[in-house]
Amino acid sequence: MTNNYSSNKPVVPEAKAGLNKFKMEAANEVGVNLKDGYNGDLTSREAGSVGGQMVKKMVEAYEKNL
Template structure:
């Protein structure tokens, strides 16, 4: 089983905040801790929103 891990431990809080903001933007009720009750589609939409925001920020800074 592979697990996601934060390469820079100091960034963990910032990543969690970013994830919660992305979930709110797409209307997913993400909570701190266990979220196993969410569907794959809901989880995927959060991840997709995070990638979208990262790409937008990168393009803005070109």
């Protein structure tokens, strides 16, 4: 089964700026120096902490709106 959908693309392309802002805020909260553009110099731990913080904030927002 072939999947032509890349999970790295936002479902709503217009949301890209908002997602980038959210990612930068999450990185700042966990103390990761994230810059615009290429961030391949981050360790797996640093990148994972940013993603984890983003998920944590999304879950908190969802639970708040229940």
